């Protein structure tokens with residue numbers, strides 16, 4: 001079924017309200033992105049989300065939109081506290097998948113002579129790959145419950161990182177109201193040995209160089225300068241979050257029937273925010289989100305340790321400080337002004353990043369004057385971007401932007417494109433070292449599998465949803 005699209009301007013497209021839609025759809029993309037999208041069902045998914053009860057404002061899609069489970073990846077939808085619903089498909093299987101960015105006092109030239117050793121050490125110290133486990137960090141069930149309740153603060157209290165880190169994490173690294181009792185034994189079991197692990201596929205740990213600064217004043221506030229070494233960490237809640245999503249999808253299907261919610265797609269199953277099922281999903285989701293915050297915090301400590309081992313420098317010399325940590329698969333309670341009225345909304349961001357503007361009280365004090373840092377990875381062979389949020393995002397997208405470049409090739413298609421090529425050697429020729437759990441993982445993640453993230457963030461910039469601050473180029477990539 002083709003989806004009606006009306007072009008508003010060079011980066012906005014409306015899906016007009018029709019049929020069971022309660023609101024319109026609004027897609028941020030350029031004409032070329034839209035042309036490729038029409039072959040996908042992602043636009044249909046934007047339209048389907050618009051049928052859900054209590055949706056406030058349009059059903060939104062960011063320029064990295066592609067097909068996802070129920071909601072599109074790159075989708076944003078806000079729901080009224082009384083009339084609205086919460087849907088696990090609007091968060092995704094990898095609850096609180098997210099990105100954090102560390103800056104350092106090093107330049108790319110400082111690490112080039114030891115880059116191979118650094119890549120090997122990071123690969124050894126941070127377990128990666130499907131089902132990866134760190135053997136010397138197993139937690140008891142009681143302790144795991146504390147992880148789910150306290151998030152990154154649990155990790156800091158256990159010696160993984162510094163209290164200062166917590167000030168530079170979305171929500172302070174801990175969603176309130178998590179209830180570990182609502183998380184199944186199977187989910188607890190799956191997560192037990194996965195704290196401090198990257199996982200597979202699209203997840204990565206990347207040593208980067210700041211290649212270009214686009215806004216010197218903002219870069220200065222973020223502590224970024226050309227030639228500097230940064231480290232990005234992209235991972236989420238691993239098997240624990242996956243299992244929480246899976247467990248609740250079953251309950252949400254029953255709840256949709258119980259509350260008489262008509263679904264254009266079973267994958268959109270949901271429950272009213274005021275219902276026990278809705279509240280329980282949010283409390284379990286918060287637990288999984290906190291697990292992910294702790295996960296990225298522990299990996300950060302091992303990144304710092306790895307740099308110290310290889311470079312023989314101490315923390316004061318390396319100054320591997322956390323710039324920011326953002327979630328991109330989450331549902332959160334936030335206050336937004338809609339038609340001149342402040343409203344408490346449950347904002348679903350599924351493959352979308354929060355992008356709060358300068359002056360917002362939830363933006364860390366250090367960045368209050370410039371806006372919340374927004375971390376947009378690209379791919380392992382080209383570049384990634386740092387942006388800051390803007391008033392435009394607050395006005396149009398409930399303070400949200402894209403979360404990455406977005407896939408254009410399936411894993412299978414990417415492997416076909418990579419067939420017969422020596423991807424590691426191609427990247428090495430361009431000064432990029434790869435360490436991965438397997439060759440297939442590298443083939444599936446070639447640059448051609450993703451849109452050019454420069455084009456994606458350019459749409460964000462032109463639409464006024466964010467300000468581009470810096471471009472980072474990969475030097476060493478650890479892949480699962």
Ligand SMILES: Nc1nc2c(ncn2[C@@H]2O[C@H](COP(=O)(O)O)[C@@H](O)[C@H]2O)c(=O)[nH]1
Nearest residue numbers: 202204377378379380384404405406407450
């Ligand atoms: N810099 C890198 N970016 C990468 C890599 N692999 C994937 N990506 C980007 O991350 C986003 C987010 O992925 P998702 O799984 O959360 O949807 C993705 O769209 C890519 O743009 C990498 O190795 N390095």
Ligand SMILES: [Mn+2]
Nearest residue numbers: 094097235236
């Ligand atoms: Mn993920």
Ligand SMILES: [Mn+2]
Nearest residue numbers: 097098234328
């Ligand atoms: Mn992710």
